[in-house]
Amino acid sequence: MPDPRIEQTLPQVLAKRVAELGDKPWIVCGDKSYSYRAVDDQSGRLATGLAGRGINSGNTVLLLLPDDIEIIHCWCALAKLGAIEVPVNTHLRGTVLNHVIDDSRARACITESRYLDRLLEREEYPYLEALIVAGELSAVQRVAVERRFECIALEACFDDEPLAPGDNAPRFNDVGAVMYTSGTTGPSKGVMVTHAHSYEYALAVAENLDLNSSDIYYNPLPLFHIAGQWAAVYASCIRGATVVLAQGFSAKRFWNDVRQHGATTTFLLGAMANWLAQLEPQDDDRNNPMERMLVVPLLPDTEAFKQRFDVLVCAIWGSTEVNCPTRSGFDLVDSKTCGYICHDRYEVRIVDDNDMEVPPGVPGEAVVRAKEPWITMAGYWNNPEATVKAWRNQWVHSGDMLMRDENDNLYFVDRVKDAIRRSGENISSMEVENEINAHEPVLECAVVPVDSEHTEQEVKAYIVLKEGAGAFDHEAFIRFLEPRMAYFMIPRFVEIVDALPKTQTGKIQKFELRGRPNSKDTWDRVSAGVKLSKT
Numbered sequence: 001m002p003d004p005r006i007e008q009t010l011p012q013v014l015a016k017r018v019a020e021l022g023d024k025p026w027i028v029c030g031d032k033s034y035s036y037r038a039v040d041d042q043s044g045r046l047a048t049g050l051a052g053r054g055i056n057s058g059n060t061v062l063l064l065l066p067d068d069i070e071i072i073h074c075w076c077a078l079a080k081l082g083a084i085e086v087p088v089n090t091h092l093r094g095t096v097l098n099h100v101i102d103d104s105r106a107r108a109c110i111t112e113s114r115y116l117d118r119l120l121e122r123e124e125y126p127y128l129e130a131l132i133v134a135g136e137l138s139a140v141q142r143v144a145v146e147r148r149f150e151c152i153a154l155e156a157c158f159d160d161e162p163l164a165p166g167d168n169a170p171r172f173n174d175v176g177a178v179m180y181t182s183g184t185t186g187p188s189k190g191v192m193v194t195h196a197h198s199y200e201y202a203l204a205v206a207e208n209l210d211l212n213s214s215d216i217y218y219n220p221l222p223l224f225h226i227a228g229q230w231a232a233v234y235a236s237c238i239r240g241a242t243v244v245l246a247q248g249f250s251a252k253r254f255w256n257d258v259r260q261h262g263a264t265t266t267f268l269l270g271a272m273a274n275w276l277a278q279l280e281p282q283d284d285d286r287n288n289p290m291e292r293m294l295v296v297p298l299l300p301d302t303e304a305f306k307q308r309f310d311v312l313v314c315a316i317w318g319s320t321e322v323n324c325p326t327r328s329g330f331d332l333v334d335s336k337t338c339g340y341i342c343h344d345r346y347e348v349r350i351v352d353d354n355d356m357e358v359p360p361g362v363p364g365e366a367v368v369r370a371k372e373p374w375i376t377m378a379g380y381w382n383n384p385e386a387t388v389k390a391w392r393n394q395w396v397h398s399g400d401m402l403m404r405d406e407n408d409n410l411y412f413v414d415r416v417k418d419a420i421r422r423s424g425e426n427i428s429s430m431e432v433e434n435e436i437n438a439h440e441p442v443l444e445c446a447v448v449p450v451d452s453e454h455t456e457q458e459v460k461a462y463i464v465l466k467e468g469a470g471a472f473d474h475e476a477f478i479r480f481l482e483p484r485m486a487y488f489m490i491p492r493f494v495e496i497v498d499a500l501p502k503t504q505t506g507k508i509q510k511f512e513l514r515g516r517p518n519s520k521d522t523w524d525r526v527s528a529g530v531k532l533s534k535t
Contacts, residue, residue, distance in 0.1 A: 003238075005372065008172045008199035010079040011165075013237055014040050021213070021240050027233070028216075028261065029069055029245040036237075039069075043076035044162025050077060052159065053130075053152065055108060057082030057168040060178060062101060062109035062128075064088040064119075067223045067247045070134050070154065072233065074110050075223075079195070080163050082170040086178045086190070087224035089503070093118040099187050100180050101128055103382055110154060113137050120144050132157060172196040173374045178381045179226060179320050190381035191320045196374040200345075201226060202234035204324035208314050208339075209265050209292050213240035218263035218290075220249035220272065226320055231267050231294075249506065251275040255288055262289045270297040271444060271506045274437060277305055278466065286310040292330065297412055300434040302335040315339050317410055321377045321390065322368040322398050326410055333409055341408045345371055350404050355393045363413045363426065366402040367395035401428075418510055420449040420457050427459065427489050429510075435484045436461055436491075439477060441469035446500050446508045450493060450518065460493035460522075462513055464500060472496055474523050475530050487532045494523045 003013060017026070017036045027034040055061060061083055065071040071087075078085045086104045088097070097118055101109070105127045111119065113135035119128075130150040137145065145151045170176060176198060178190040211217070219232035223245070236243040244261045249272050257263070268276075273295045285308050292312045299305050306313050317338035318324030325346035326339030341348045349357045350364040358364040370376045376396050379387035390397050401413040413419070413428045420427040429447040436445045443466045449457035465472060474494055481490050495518075501509040518524075525532075 002203055003199070005196060006172050009170045009174075009195040010076060010176065010198070010234070010237075011169060013199070013234075014043075014076060017237055017240055024213075024240070025242045026237065027069060027072055027243060027245065029067075029247070032069070034069055034072075039072060039076060041162055042158065043073045044080060045158045045160070046073050046077035047080040047163035048159035048161055049157035050083075050132075051081055051163065051168075053108075053132075053157065055081060055083055057170070058084065059108075060084045060086050060104045060106040062086045062088055062104060062106045062111075063224070064090065064109055064111040064115050065134065065223075066090060066112060066114075067228070067245050070110075070112070071223050075229065077163075079170060079176055082168040082174060084175055084178055086180070087229065089180075089224050090115065090222070091503070094121070096188070098122060098125075100190075102126055103180075103187070103190060104178060105382065108132060110134070113141060116141055116145060120148070123148075170195055172199075175378055181320055189383055189386055192378040192381050193320070194374045194378055196372075197323060197376065197378070198226075198230050198234060199238070200372075200375040201318070201323050202230045202238055204316065204318065204327070205231040205267065205294060206235040206239050208316050208327050208329070209235075209267075209294055210330075211235055211239040211241055211265060215239070215241040215265050216261055216263045217241050217243040218246060218258055218261065218266040219243050220246040220254070221267065221269075222248075227267055227269075251279060255285075258288055258290050264289055265292045265294075266290065267294040267296075269506045270295060270299060271508070273299055273305065274444065276309070277301075278443060281308070297338065297430065298332070298335050300335055300438065302332065317366075317400070317402070317412060319398055319400070322366075322396050323370070323376050325368050333407075336411050337409050338402070338412045339410060341404075341410065343408075345375070347371065348404075348410070349395065350402055351395075355395070360404050360406050363401050363403045363419075363428075365416055366398045366400050366410070367393075368398060369395050415510075418448070420447075420459055422449075422452075422457055422459060422488050432459065432461070432485065432489050432491070435481055436463065438484070439480050441465050441472060443467075443469075444500065444508075446510055446513055447491065448510055448514045450514075458493060459489065459491040460495070460518075461491040462495050462497050462500060464497060474525075474528065478525060478530050478532070482533060490525075490532060492525045493518060494525070495519070495521055 018040045022037050023035045025033040026036045108130040110132040132152045134154040172195050175192045176195045177193040180188045180190050217236050221228035223229045312330040315328040315338050317326045328339035347369045349367050401416050403411045418429045432447045443464045445463045447461050450460045452458045501512040
C-alpha cells in the first residue's frame with residue numbers, strides 16, 4: 001500500500017525501510033553494496049555536517065556528481081535538512097551550465113574534482129560561493145579553487161552524529177528538488193518538485209513494474225535524471241527492493257550485468273531497447289533473470305522483443321511537469337500505447353491549439369490536472385511567466401502530442417514542436433523513425449522538418465548505420481519504406497552521420513538537428529530522380 005500522502009517525504013520513507021529491512025542492500029555500485037541502514041546513517045551524518053556549514057531548509061544546492069553512492073548520500077542528506085537539491089547534468093558546460101548555476105541561485109555546489117575545470121572556466125558567479133568537493137584535488141586545482149571559492153572536502157562534512165529530526169524536517173508539500181528540463185527553444189527551465197510529486201512519480205513506476213522487495217532493479221539511467229533517481233532508486237526504496245547502479249548504459253554489457261547481479265527488472269528508454277534488439281541473436285538470449293521491463297516508448301515489434309529475451313514489457317507516459325498520469329500493466333493493448341489514463345488520480349485531455357478538447361482518434365496536445373494535491377509541478381523556479389503559460393486555463397500543458405482512443409488508451413504521437421506538416425498532413429516524426437529503424441543497415445535515426453521551397457515542410461532523416469553496414473543504397477531505402485508508410489511521410493532528404501546529438505539519458509536532441517542546413521553529404525530524393533508511388 002502507498003504511504004499516506006502526509007508521510008510521503010524521502011526521510012519518512014527511508015526511515016520506514018530502515019525499521020523494516022535494516023541491513024538489506026539498497027544500493028549496489030560496482031563491487032560495493034550499501035544497506036538501507038548504512039545510507040540512512042551516512043546521509044544523516046552528512047546532513048549534520050552540511051547544517052554546520054550553513055545549508056538550511058529552503059536553500060538550493062547544486063549536485064554535480066557521477067552515478068555513485070555520493071550522490072545518493074547528498075540527495076538524502078539535503079532532504080533531511082529540508083534543503084532543495086538541484087541535480088546537474090554531468091555533460092553540461094559553458095553557457096548552458098552557467099545558466100543552471102545562476103538560475104538556481106544556489107550558493108553551494110557539491111561536486112567531484114573531475115568537474116572543477118568547468119566551474120573554473122568562468123571568473124565570477126552572482127550567487128555561487130562554496131564548492132564541496134569529493135575526490136582528491138591536485139595542487140594546481142586547489143590553488144585555483146581557493147582563489148575563487150570557499151573550498152570544503154566532502155568527506156570533512158560527515159559529522160560524528162546523524163541529524164536529529166527537528167523543525168527543519170520537510171513536509172510532503174515542500175519543494176524538495178528543482179529539476180532542469182532540456183531547453184529546446186530557449187534556456188532550460190527548473191521544475192519545482194514537491195516531495196509528494198517525486199514520491200508519486202516513483203510509485204507510478206513501482207506500480208507499473210509490479211516492483212516488490214525481492215526484486216533487483218538494474219538502473220542504466222543517470223541519477224541527475226528523474227528516471228534514474230526517482231524511477232529506479234526511489235521506487236526501489238518505496239518497495240524495499242535493491243537497485244544496481246550501472247553507471248551508464250551499454251548494450252554490449254547489459255545482459256552480462258543482468259546475469260551477474262541477478263537483476264529482475266529495469267527501465268529502458270526506447271533507444272536502449274532498440275540497441276538490445278539490434279544485437280546479434282544468441283542461443284542464450286532467453287537464459288537471463290530479467291522478468292519485467294518498462295520501455296518508453298515501446299518498440300514497433302515489442303512482441304518479438306518479449307519473446308526473444310523472455311521478458312514482460314509495460315509502458316507509461318509522463319514528464320517532470322505532469323508526473324505519470326498513465327499505466328499500462330504487462331497486458332499491452334498493442335505496441336504503440338503509452339498506457340491508459342489513471343482516472344483516480346488524474347484528468348487528461350487532448351486539446352487543439354485553442355485548448356478545446358478534440359475527439360478520440362484526433363492528435364492534440366496532452367494537458368493534465370491532478371485530483372490529488374502537490375503531485376504535479378509547483379511551477380517553474382524563478383520563472384513566473386513560463387509557469388503561467390504552462391498552467392494556462394488551469395491545466396498543465398505537457399508539450400506532448402498524444403491521441404486517445406475510445407477506451408482512454410493514450411498514444412504518443414510526437415513532441416508538439418517535432419511534428420512535421422507536409423502536403424496538408426501532420427506527420428509524426430516518431431512513426432517515421434520506427435519504420436526507418438526497421439531497415440537492416442540502420443542502427444538509429446532522427447527525423448526532423450526542413451523548410452520547403454514551396455510551402456510547409458519537407459521530411460529529413462539523419463541516419464547512423466550499423467558497424468560494417470557498407471555503402472548505403474538510398475533508392476533501396478526508399479523502396480523499403482514505400483509499402484510501410486504513406487507517400488507524404490517518406491523522407492525527401494537523407495544524411496548519413498557518425499552519431500546523433502544526445503542527452504546523457506540517450507534522448508536525441510532534435511533541436512540541434514533542426515537548425516542544420518543541408519550539406520554536400522545530404523542526399524535529395526527529388527534531385528536523384530527517385531519517384532514515389534502514391535498508391
